[in-house]
Amino acid sequence: KNEVEQSPQNLTAQEGEFITINCSYSVGISALHWLQQHPGGGIVSLFMLSSGKKKHGRLIATINIQEKHSSLHITASHPRDSAVYICAALAYGGATNKLIFGTGTLLAVQP
Amino acid sequence: DAGITQSPRHKVTETGTPVTLRCHQTENHRYMYWYRQDPGHGLRLIHYSYGVKDTDKGEVSDGYSVSRSKTEDFLLTLESATSSQTSVYFCAISEFNSGANVLTFGAGSRLTVL
Numbered sequence: 001k002n003e004v005e006q007s008p009q010n011l012t013a014q015e016g017e018f019i020t021i022n023c024s025y026s027v028g029i030s031a032l033h034w035l036q037q038h039p040g041g042g043i044v045s046l047f048m049l050s051s052g053k054k055k056h057g058r059l060i061a062t063i064n065i066q067e068k069h070s071s072l073h074i075t076a077s078h079p080r081d082s083a084v085y086i087c088a089a090l091a092y093g094g095a096t097n098k099l100i101f102g103t104g105t106l107l108a109v110q111p
Numbered sequence: 112d113a114g115i116t117q118s119p120r121h122k123v124t125e126t127g128t129p130v131t132l133r134c135h136q137t138e139n140h141r142y143m144y145w146y147r148q149d150p151g152h153g154l155r156l157i158h159y160s161y162g163v164k165d166t167d168k169g170e171v172s173d174g175y176s177v178s179r180s181k182t183e184d185f186l187l188t189l190e191s192a193t194s195s196q197t198s199v200y201f202c203a204i205s206e207f208n209s210g211a212n213v214l215t216f217g218a219g220s221r222l223t224v225l
Binding site: 005030031033042043044045048050062086088090098100102103 | 148154156205217
C-alpha cells in the first residue's frame with residue numbers, strides 16, 4: 001500500500017462544477033503540498049499545508065492532521081484547470097525530510 | 112522555475128553510455144531531490160540530499176548515483192544508461208522558511224536512451 005493515496009485517479013467535470021480531490025497518508029508529516037502539472041509542463045506548488053485550510057482564488061485546500069487526510073477543492077471549474085494534481089507529503093525524518101508523492105489525479109474540465 | 116535550473120533539458124543517448132544531469136539552485140535551500148516521472152507511476156524519488164555531501168537513496172535508486180559537493184549543485188549520474196531509464200527527470204529544492212515549507216521544481220530533463 002502506498003504511503004500517500006489519492007482519489008480519484010481520473011476526473012472529468014463540466015465547466016462550472018465544484019471539484020474535490022482527496023489525499024490520504026499513513027506517515028507522520030510536517031507539511032503537505034498540493035501540486036499542479038499541466039500536460040507537458042512543469043510542476044508548481046499550489047499550497048503548502050501543515051494545518052487547517054488555505055484559499056487562493058478558486059482553489060481551497062484543507063487538511064485534517066488527526067485523520068491524516070487532505071482535500072483540494074476547485075470552485076467554478078474552468079477548462080484551464082485541466083491538469084494533473086498531485087499531493088506530496090513531507091514525511092518526518094529528522095534531518096532527512098523526504099517528500100512522498102501520490103500518483104496524481106488527472107482532471108479534465110470540459111466546456 | 113526561478114531559482115532552479117536543470118541541464119540538459121533534453122538528451123538522447125545510447126545504451127551503455129554515462130549520463131550526468133545537473134540541478135543548480137540559487138536559493139540556498141538545504142534539501143534537493145531527484146525524481147523520475149513515468150506514465151502510470153507518477154513521481155518516484157531516486158535520491159535526495161539534506162546537505163552538502165549528505166545524500167540518501169530513494170525508492171528507485173538502482174542504476175543511479177548522486178553527488179552534492181556544494182549547496183547549489185546536485186548531480187544525478189547514470190553510470191551506464193539503459194532503455195528503462197528513459198524518462199523525464201525532475202529536480203526539486205525545499206527549505207523551511209518562516210515556518211513554511213518552500214518547494215520548487217525544475218522544468219524537467221527529458222532523457223531518451225536508445
